[in-house]
Amino acid sequence: MELYTVSLPASLHASVDQLTKLLTEQAIVDLHIDSNAAQSAIVEFIQISEHDIRCQARFPQFQLKVHGPAVYKAASLAIAEFVVSELEPAMLASIIRRKYRNHMPSEAAAIERYCHDLLHGKEWDGLGAKFHEADRLRRKNKVASEVELFLQEHTQINIKGFTSFRLEPYRKELAEVVEYALDEYVLDKQYQEFISLLKYFVFLQDTKLSMVHLLHKGAYDFMLYDESFKQLDPNPPTDRIVAEMLETEMNIEDMVISSLIAVSPKHITIHTRQPDMQVIRTIETIFDQRVTVCVQCAACNSSLDELVQP
Structure with missing residues (x-):
């Protein structure tokens, strides 16, 4: 019995193994499966094409009322981890290209680096790793909650379409990160220009x-x-x-x-x-x-x- 199928765009076919691994590991945790035993006793994951992964129930062990909620919960967390770890940089780059298409490519790349620093802890080094981990977990949970709701009503989830047309709270947060990164980039650029002016003045003195x-x-x-x-x-x-x-x-x-x-x-x-x-x-x-x-x-x-x- 098919429980759900996850489809990746052709450009991400190389990531199918990574997503399959995430889905399998999360299922082991949420379904309390002994990782040393045959994990397919309840569900199994099959790559049915270069970019499609199907989760199938194994009968008679699988019971929808008993195991269904945990299966979809595990899938939502695994897909959310994949989105945050693998797709987030490309989503940020897309937002930057769309909002600041008049900027030079080098400026767009610089804004991407600022976004990376903001989301991966550099801006908050003084607060320690716990702040960074909590912030990442919050973003991941935003994605997971929407994926879980979607899978309760649909058996097919297309990752490209889902990240493009759903996940509004998450995409809005990424857009805010881009806005903040741009402000930081402009301020730093102005400051560096100011420092260069002072350096020139000192040279003339x-x-x-x-x-x-x-x-x-x-x-x-x-x-x-x-x-x-x-x-x-x-x-x-x-x-x-x-x-x-x-x-x-x-x-x-x-x-x-x-x-x-x-x-x-x-x-x-x-x-x-x-x-x-x-x-x-x-x-x-x-x-x-x-x-x-x-x-x-x-x-x-x-x-x-x-x-x-x-």
């Missing part, structure tokens, strides 16, 4: 000091010293245009860059225990070869250890 030391106390707290380790004014007067640019474009914690531009040193030594911090990387980008990053040296070893915030 005459140097005022031969050397400065920048001690990083922790977080966004810095102290500025001259070459003799005499503390400098943390807010020296700077060029009016640059000051206005920094005030409007940069966060208040990044204003240390304003101080460095104001004193216009020939060389900067940054003493820090966090060399990979974004603000330090930004300073390296703007001042380029003028910057040396020190994580431990004789000049700052004891003083920096005293200053660094716990």
